[in-house]
Structure formats: C-alpha cells, structure tokens
Amino acid sequence: NENANGIGAQTDYQIIGIEPGAGIMKSAHQMLKDYGLEKWQLVEGSSAAMVAVLKKAIDKQEPIIITGWSPHWMFSSFDLKYLEDPKGVFGKAENINSIVRKGLDRDAPGAYKILDQFFWETSDMENVMSEVEKGADPADAAKKWIADNPDKVTKWTNGAQAGKGEKIKLVYVAWDTEIASTNVIAKVLEQNGYDVTLSQVEVGPMFAGIANGSADAMVAAWLPTTHLEYYNRYKKDIVDLGPNLKGTKLGLVVPDYVKIHSIEELKK
Numbered sequence: 001n002e003n004a005n006g007i008g009a010q011t012d013y014q015i016i017g018i019e020p021g022a023g024i025m026k027s028a029h030q031m032l033k034d035y036g037l038e039k040w041q042l043v044e045g046s047s048a049a050m051v052a053v054l055k056k057a058i059d060k061q062e063p064i065i066i067t068g069w070s071p072h073w074m075f076s077s078f079d080l081k082y083l084e085d086p087k088g089v090f091g092k093a094e095n096i097n098s099i100v101r102k103g104l105d106r107d108a109p110g111a112y113k114i115l116d117q118f119f120w121e122t123s124d125m126e127n128v129m130s131e132v133e134k135g136a137d138p139a140d141a142a143k144k145w146i147a148d149n150p151d152k153v154t155k156w157t158n159g160a161q162a163g164k165g166e167k168i169k170l171v172y173v174a175w176d177t178e179i180a181s182t183n184v185i186a187k188v189l190e191q192n193g194y195d196v197t198l199s200q201v202e203v204g205p206m207f208a209g210i211a212n213g214s215a216d217a218m219v220a221a222w223l224p225t226t227h228l229e230y231y232n233r234y235k236k237d238i239v240d241l242g243p244n245l246k247g248t249k250l251g252l253v254v255p256d257y258v259k260i261h262s263i264e265e266l267k268k
C-alpha cells in the first residue's frame with residue numbers, strides 16, 4: 001500500500017545513508033525494524049556522496065531522506081529538519097570523545113595533556129567545517145581558526161610541555177565533523193613541537209588502531225550511543241579522555257519542503 005502522504009513513492013522507499021560501518025547506519029537499520037518499515041531500504045555510500053545527492057535533490061526541490069547529524073555545515077547551507085524519533089532509536093544528545101592509546105601519557109606527556117584539554121563548541125567546529133565546505137584546505141582552515149581563537153587554544157596547551165619532534169599519528173573517519181576537529185588538533189600539536197601525521201580510516205580500524213597502539217589518538221568517538229559497540233569491544237585497551245565537544249545529534253533529516261515530521265509517518 002502506498003504511503004498516504006506519498007513520501008515512499010516519491011523517494012522510491014530509499015533513505016540515503018553513508019558508509020556501512022558508521023554507527024548512524026547501525027541505528028538506521030535498527031530504526032527500520034523498530035518502526036516496521038519493511039518497504040524501506042537504507043542506501044549505503046559515503047558521507048560525501050550523501051551530501052552530493054542531498055544537494056542535487058534540493059536543487060530540484062525533490063523529496064529526499066538522509067541519515068544526518070549535527071554539528072554539520074549542511075544545516076546552515078540548506079533548510080533542513082530532523083524527523084521526530086519517538087522511539088528514541090537514534091539516542092539523545094551525544095558527545096564526541098577524545099581517545100588515546102595506552103602509554104601516550106608516558107611517551108608524549110605534552111601531547112597527552114593537549115588532547116586531554118581539547119574542548120570546543122559546536123559553533124567552533126561548524127566555523128571550520130564551513131570554511132572547508134567553501135573550498136579551503138582543511139589544514140589551512142584549521143590554521144586560520146587557531147589564529148583567530150588564541151584564547152581557546154591556550155586553554156588546551158596550558159601546562160603542556162613542548163614536544164621534541166615526537167611522532168603523533170592521528171586517525172579519523174572522513175566525516176566533515178572529524179575532518180575539522182582532527183586538522184585543528186593536529187595543527188595545535190604541530191605548533192607545540194610534535195611531528196603529526198593524519199590517517200583517514202573507517203570506524204572499526206580507527207578504534208582498532210588506538211587499541212593495538214599503531215595509532216596514537218583520535219578525536220572522533222561518538223558516545224554514549226553511536227559508537228558504543230566499538231567502544232565496548234576495545235575499551236580495555238584504550239584511554240578515554242572524555243568529550244572534546246558536547247551536544248551532537250543524529251537522526252533522519254529531510255529538507256523543510258518535505259511535509260512529514262516524524263519517522264512514524266514513513267509507515268503510513
């Protein structure tokens with residue numbers, strides 16, 4: 001039976017997602033089950049591909065449903081809204097935590113302290129994300145933000161002994177949020193005497209790399225809900241430094257012109 005509101009036929013019963021390992025995709029698969037959406041299909045792809053498809057749909061004012069999260073520059077570029085999630089499948093407001101390998105405090109105490117003190121607001125992250133969206137190289141956008149926010153950066157480096165060229169390997173997933181945060185903290189570590197490399201990986205290898213010590217740190221753990229499975233798998237082998245950002249949100253997102261308001265309406 002067709003949706004009374006027609007959204008299923010208008011979107012071929014497809015929800016546009018990102019890479020399969022992402023926590024939001026696990027939550028979205030659970031959402032299809034919990035809301036009884038057998039006719040709907042979750043399309044796997046990548047964060048960049050999802051945004052490209054969103055832009056095309058909006059240009060043509062066509063209905064589209066994506067897996068979305070905040071902070072994200074797309075909310076300032078497009079008129080978007082989250083669908084209500086009365087069953088709470090996507091969890092409540094979350095944090096993004098910084099996680100480091102065991103022994104980093106011994107091997108690079110200054111870097112450990114900077115990573116431990118790293119904390120910023122969603123507006124700071126969105127500032128860097130929108131520079132990158134406008135075409136800035138992420139490392140340049142990071143350098144500009146650091147130069148514009150010396151007071152915030154001083155809070156991170158306060159009391160940290162300078163590095164002596166020790167190598168620090170940061171791992172991250174190519175979500176716009178983590179491209180921004182990882183480039184900012186990399187630049188701050190570099191400016192404080194460390195030789196930093198950034199390695200873009202998928203979610204599983206990001207946690208595994210910290211746990212097996214092949215990577216030193218990441219600032220990309222969405223907790224307590226989205227990355228819980230990965231966190232529980234590796235928690236005895238990693239050091240959780242707590243949030244570097246508070247107040248994230250995840251769920252199904254549609255352009256304002258799509259006249260549905262809740263995930264429950266996908267069933268009707």
Ligand SMILES: C[SH](C)CC(=O)O
Nearest residue numbers: 022023024069175222
């Ligand atoms: C896509 S969110 C930034 C994180 C996740 O879903 O794993």
